[in-house]
Amino acid sequence: MKSKLLIVLFGVILLMPCVSCKKEEPTIISVDFGEGKYKEPFRGFLSSHPQWLVATLDWPVLRSLRPDTLVLTKTIELEFNEDAVRSNSEAVIQFVDDSCNRLEGVKVFCNGLPIGKEGFRIKASLEPQQVKISYKIDPLKKTCSETGLFIVSGVELDEVNKVKLYSEAPQSVADWTFSQNIGCPWLLWLVWLIMALIIIAIIVLIIVFLVKGIGAIIKNVSMPNPAPTSFGSRNGSGLPLNRRIPKNEGHWTGEPGNSKWIPNPNHHPHKGIYSNMNDKTWEQILKENNIDGINFKNGEPNFDNLAKYETNVDYNSLSDKIKEQLLSEKRERSGLHDYVYDKIAREQGITRERLIEIKEKLNLVPHETSDGRVLLVPREIHDNIIHEGGVALFRALFS
Secondary structure, eight states, X not given: OHHHHHHXXXXXXXXXXXXXXOOOOOOOEEEEXXXXXXXXXXXXXXXXXXXXXXXXXXXHHHHTTSOOOEEEEEEEEEOBOHHHHHTTOEEEEEEEETTSOBOSSEEEEXXXXXXXXXXXXXXXXXXXXXXXXXXXXXXXXXXXXXEEEEEEEOTTOOEETTEEOOSSSOEEEEEEEEEEEEEOOHHHHHHHHHHHHHHHHHHHHHHHHHHHHHHHHXXXXXXXXXXXXXXOOTTSSOOOHHHHSOSSSEEEEEETTEEEEEEOTTOOTTTTTXXXXXXXXXXXXXXXXXXSSEEEETXXXXXXXXXXXXXXXXXXXXXXXXXXXXXXXXXOXXXXXXXXXXXXXXXXXXXXXXXXXXHHHHTEEEEEOTTSEEEEEEHHHHTTSOOOOTHXXXXXXXX
């Protein structure tokens, strides 16, 4: 029996050195902040960050699409042993890379407060303390995967998260990892593209407007416009340019003072204007009247080659009633036209009724010239050429 007890005691003695020499390994926690994506707008040929484009990110429309710096957040729990609490110890936590160097391109926040190189201070307590740690990663780090350590130091601090602190030198109590990937801000690029297209369209419209404007100016300068008439317009200053040019599309030939207006042959000058006219093009009208354009002389259209009838009018000999009509605000010409119809009928040896019948059938209209004549010319040409007419001379002389 004694021999058995001796054997057991001897075995215990042999095992004791093995138990006492076993070293307790520190408990290191791992904190994974996960992976985030930064939507980088300046990639490829925009990687130089052109300032004019960077400035657009402050515009109201684009401000909401501007990518923000990536922030990864994790909450960790810190525990202190009773000895640390009794000694009223304070832990200083720092966040470093694997080589215990300060982090580059990463800002660290604890419980919402920025942490500098001095670290984050926290008092030891019996209750586990929750610490919210945020890593704000600089976009310039691009795609990256980082690892590092949480290191703790403090006077009379001997254990944090069951990690024994054997000296006042900083000790690692946890390690951490995070990753940043670069994504594509499709919506931002789409808005940029739409804005670029709008700007290009505006520029093109401005260029087209300027080209047309310059072209019109050059055309007006080089075009042989008819010269103003000798009798002037209503205010006696000469016929304005827009009163000397026909309504419809076309071009000028000839020299100033003796020009010809060539209408666009496919244009419908009177379409929808005069109900008593057929829907003809200028080509048909010119062909029916055996002309190739409308002559202008001294600033007014010369309808001599279109006149079916004509007569001279002595404006001085007109009755007071007719003169009052011509000088009135309405500028009534019915009296003058009745006078002309009677005079032409007498000169042609026909009745007034027969002349009116011919006039209506041929769709003629009176045209007064500045030299005192009145012509009966086709309405479809006369009414589509803006002009003052010879009555303007009468008003200029008698008003």
